[in-house]
Amino acid sequence: REEMPGAEVTFFLRRPDGCERHMVEGNKDLNLAILRLHDGFTPELIENVCKSNRMCTADDLFGMGLAGNPSELATVSVATVPLADLGRCLGFVLICRAAPEGLPAEELEKLGLITCGLSRAIRGCSVPLPAQS
Numbered sequence: 001r002e003e004m005p006g007a008e009v010t011f012f013l014r015r016p017d018g019c020e021r022h023m024v025e026g027n028k029d030l031n032l033a034i035l036r037l038h039d040g041f042t043p044e045l046i047e048n049v050c051k052s053n054r055m056c057t058a059d060d061l062f063g064m065g066l067a068g069n070p071s072e073l074a075t076v077s078v079a080t081v082p083l084a085d086l087g088r089c090l091g092f093v094l095i096c097r098a099a100p101e102g103l104p105a106e107e108l109e110k111l112g113l114i115t116c117g118l119s120r121a122i123r124g125c126s127v128p129l130p131a132q133s
Helices: 032-039 043-052 058-063 105-126
Strands: 008-015 018-023 076-085 088-098
Touching: 008 043, 018 043, 032 076, 032 088, 043 058, 043 076, 043 088, 058 076, 076 105, 088 105
Parallel strands: none
Antiparallel strands: 008 018, 008 088, 076 088
């Protein structure tokens, strides 16, 4: 969140029984288009994004089945960044920002650089520890 001021950040983490969604505390006044964008992330779309295991743009997301009105979502810039560990997709980070500011490639590259460490931390939190004797 500090690296991308004004952006809304949501983590989508894969679980055996589906997906967990974690919104990072941020703007209290969420853009209506961003709220509708979140509603468009169906289980099928989430799985498609995870299977792609790459950064996705709004066009990619619509191609994968994002539900919503493209003209309404034109007011929002959106990208997903994969969270992968040892080649396995653990989920992804959804970044949204009002379209005028957009999501410059430099910011997305910075985010991409830290996702390796984030992925390891997520895997570490997800793996059950052996019982202590």
